[in-house]
Amino acid sequence: MAKKRQGPNKSEAIRTFYENNPNAKPRAVVEALAAEGLEVSAQFVSTIRSKQLATGGKTTKRAGRPKKVATKRVTKRASKRGRPAKSVIPAAGTAQLSLDELLKAKELIEEMGGIERARASLDALDQLSS
Secondary structure, three states: OOOOOOOOOHHHHHHHHHHHOOOOOHHHHHHHHHHHOOOOOHHHHHHHHHHHHHOOOOOOOOOOOOOOOOOOOOOOOOOOOOOOOOOOOOOOOOOOOOHHHHHHHHHHHHHHOOHHHHHHHHHHHHHHHO
């Protein structure tokens, strides 16, 4: 951050001089402020005066970095194209399977001759038990 200058504000001194003497020329302002101990150039006086006239006498505040606005962060975007993503989380009411159980299920499928036959066997077993 820039340091603030110590001492009188030259721009403010020029503005107050023009409030008391609205028709003064820049050279007259330079001479009057030199008598008060402030050293300014005629170009600087003209710049301050033109800004004062453009804003209607109001001083403008510099626009800085905008204030931080709290926003909700979205970590994953929903894809609009293609199939919906499969859920890794098991459905409600189902137990999670351990790695050993999954390996045993794989061996059973291989023994039965494929996943279609294993599914057919499980469906038939389900009908028998109900």
